Amino acid sequence: MGGSVYSTPLTPNLMKFKFLACALSLSLCFGSTHAAPPKAPKLVVAIVVDQLRYDYLERFHHQFTEGGFRLLTDQGAFMTFAQYDYSPTITAPGHASYFSGSPPMAHGIIGNEWFDKRTGQPMYCVSDPDVTGVGTAPDAKAGKMSPRNFIGATVADQMRLHWGSKVVAISVKDRGAILPGGKKPAGAYWFESATGHFITSSYYMPELPDWVKTFNDSKQAEAMIGQTWERLLDEKEYPTPDDGAGESQLTGESTSTFPHKVIKEEKDGYESILSTPFGNQLLAEFAKAAIEGEKLGQGSRPDLLCVSFSSNDYCGHKFGPYSHEAQDITLRLDRQFADFFAYLDKKVGLANIAIVLTADHGVCPAPEYAQSQGLDGARPAVSDLMNELQNKLVERFGPGRYFLGAKIGFKPRLTDGNLYYNHPVLVEKQLAPETVTAFVREWALSTGVFHAVYGREQLLDGRAPGVIGQRVMNGFNGERSGDIxxxxxxxxxxxxxxxxxxxxxxxxxxxxxxxxxxxYGSAFKTGRYADEFHITDIAPTLSAALGIQEPPSCMGKPMVKILK
Structure with a gap:
């Protein structure tokens, strides 16, 4: 009978010695398996600039100040080829993805709004009929919001689980504050245009904290009405025309050129502020108030402040990415960042802070401006095309309401590129969805308007080739997206x-x-990196830098190249 592999019994000390010797041997063979986690910062500041295209940081770099964007581009790790790896590139999915590390396929926020197949009604991304407004009328629509439509968790949730971190998320847009902040932040606050106040909902708390009430009582939004927006620099520093083709106007104005005045109209409340640099300034001041009021970065645990600056988006929708306005609001945001970063340095110390900054999407040039540059810009009448599609289906398959969400006359409703079939009608007519999809695809590609058309089964099966197809698949959620x-x-x-x-x-x-x-921060190596990098890589990279678990549905990977 064979004896034991050990000739003598192992004492506790001998067992410990053999374990350490084995570990040392493995270490010599393979190296250390995990680097020691970096010293955690006192405060993480996660910034989103709504509609900040990458090229803005290159085009305007020579006009930036030392302490604004340049603090991050010149002293941080700058991912210069970062891309959204899904479509549609819209505000709500962007805010849900960058801090969760997952695309809409997983987190379910497929747009700012989608068609709810169960209720037959449109669904706003953060709407919640079961909560009431706080800081506003309880039944105010602006206050009936929460993150319940979001599936999964974010870095904010992981920081709470790991350290018990205090998390505060703010924006002038409800979705910009709610989606990054996770499921149970200390507070999420957004701007109500009707009152000019920052509000929240009963999902988070029964009453606004005193510091928010004090900020609202200061009536900073009211003080911005009537202000004039002038160019920051001399006009010759803005190379494109001030009246470029396709530009719109601010509220109450009849021209698209500088100077602009903030005009309040009764029906819009204080919303006119948001399309100007004053909107970013309002949020920056609220961010300082949040740091003071919640004592962020002052404790033994790392805290998190999520800030989403939305005014670049409001402005960009009106004027386009090559306008004087888009350039000027970016230059002014640079100065606002310089002031904010200087405040952070004084309050917490930049050596104790980690900063991550990104955008929720870019923006298309105004089609008329694209045409003026010899490009194929267009504003196709998609609504009319949907009417034509309905008529073509009737001709081919007989009368019927083929799509859900159709309005009077069975007119199909296209929501962020999605159409939803009325499946009972297809069953009644013994039509397979794939048969209808094949017909619709051939019709769509014959119009000269559409680049591609994808069916539900094709996307669920992963049969959409190429970069464009992959992005559409990543943005397709089986529960909430359409049939085509x-x-x-x-x-x-x-x-x-x-x-x-x-x-x-x-x-x-x-x-x-x-x-x-x-x-930006002590955990990151300074430099410009043109490596492949996706929006879903932010969460795992930041998690690795902090030494915490990445969010559960994270599909990205950490960029270890930039980590110290």
Missing amino acids: VFVQKPFAIPGSGKPGTGTTHGSPFSYDTHIPVLF
């Missing part, structure tokens, strides 16, 4: 078929997907 997804051609946005003003985003093309990602 349309992608318009580059430089085309929905319109009336005639020249118009303003622009938008949402496509899988680079002007919407290419955004800046910047990491």
Whole structure:
């Protein structure tokens, strides 16, 4: 009978010795398996600039100050080829993805709004009928918001689980504050245009904290009404025309050129502020109040402040990315950041802070401006095309309401490229969804308007080839997305078929997907990195830098190259 592999019994000390010897041997063979986690910062500041295209940081770099964007681009880790790896590139999915590390396929926020197949009604991304407004009328629509439609968790939740961190999330947009802040922050606050106040909902708390009440009582929004927005620099420093094709106007104005005045109209309340640099200034002051009021960065645990600056988006929709206004609001945001970062240095110390900055999407040039530059800009009358589609289906398959969400006359409703089939009608007519999809695809591609059309089964099965197809698949959620997804051609946005003003985003093309990602702090190596990097890589990279578990549905990977 064979004896034991050990000739003598192992004492506790001998066992410990053999374990350490084995570990040392493995270490010599393979190296250390995990680097020691970095010293945790006192405060993490997660910034989103709504509609900040990557190229803005290159085009305007020479006009930035030392302490603003340059603090991050020159002294941080700058991911210069960061991309959204899904479509649609819209505010709500962007805010849900960058801090969760997952695309809409997983977190379920497929747009700012989608069609709820169970209720037959539109669903706003953060709406919650079971909560009431706090800081506003309890039944005010602006206050009936929460993160319950979001599936999963964010870095904010992981910091709470790991350290019990205090998390505060703010924005002038409800979705900009609610989605990054996770499920149970200390507070999420957004701006109510009707009152000029920052509010929250009963999901978070029964009453506003005193510091928020004090800020609201200061009536800073009211003080911005009547202010004039002048160019920051001399006019010759803005190389494009001030009246570029396709530009719109601010509220109450009749011209698209500088100077601009903030005009309050009764029906819009204080919303006119938000399309100007004053909107960013208001939020920056509220961010300082949050740090003071919640004593962020003053304790033994790392805290988190999520701040989403939305005014660049409001402005960009009106004037486009090559306008004087888009350039000027970015330059002024740079100065506002310089002031905010100086405040952080004085209050907490930049050596004790980690900063991550990105954008939720880019933006398409106004189609008229694209045309003036020889590009194929267009505002196709998509609504009319949907009417045509309904008529074509009737001709081919007989009368019927083929789509959910259809209005009077069975007119299909296209929501961020999604159409939803009325499946009982298809069953009644013994039509397989794939048969209808094949017909719709051939019709759509014959119009000259659409770049691609994808069916539900195709997307769920992963049969959408190429970069564009992969982005559409990543943005497709089996529970909430439609039965067919349309992608318009580059430089085309929905319109009336005639020249118009303003622009938008949402496509899988680079002007919407290419955004800046910047990491700043002692855990990151300074430099410019043109490596492949996706928006879903932010959460795991930040988690690795902090030494915490990444969010549960995270599909990205950490960029270890930039970590010390």
